[in-house]
Amino acid sequence: MNLEQIPLGVRARVSKISSTGDRREDIRGQLEDIGFLPGEQVEVLRKGLLGQGPILIRVGSSTFALRESEARLVEVEIL
Numbered sequence: 001m002n003l004e005q006i007p008l009g010v011r012a013r014v015s016k017i018s019s020t021g022d023r024r025e026d027i028r029g030q031l032e033d034i035g036f037l038p039g040e041q042v043e044v045l046r047k048g049l050l051g052q053g054p055i056l057i058r059v060g061s062s063t064f065a066l067r068e069s070e071a072r073l074v075e076v077e078i079l
Contacts, residue, residue: 004072006044012076014041027073
């Protein structure tokens, strides 16, 4: 399951960041730099209107807005 698929308010744990191709490797590094690391707890706070647009995510004590394509790269397991 990826971060885009979990419901609002449900806590999950990052299991890994997927990567395929050069561009995704760059995004993977950026996600890891801001705290999306294996074992870190995450929670989806808000999704865009009609499921479109950025997804507001809390990771640790920080909050970030991710594109749907970025959220799809973060594989999680529900706690």
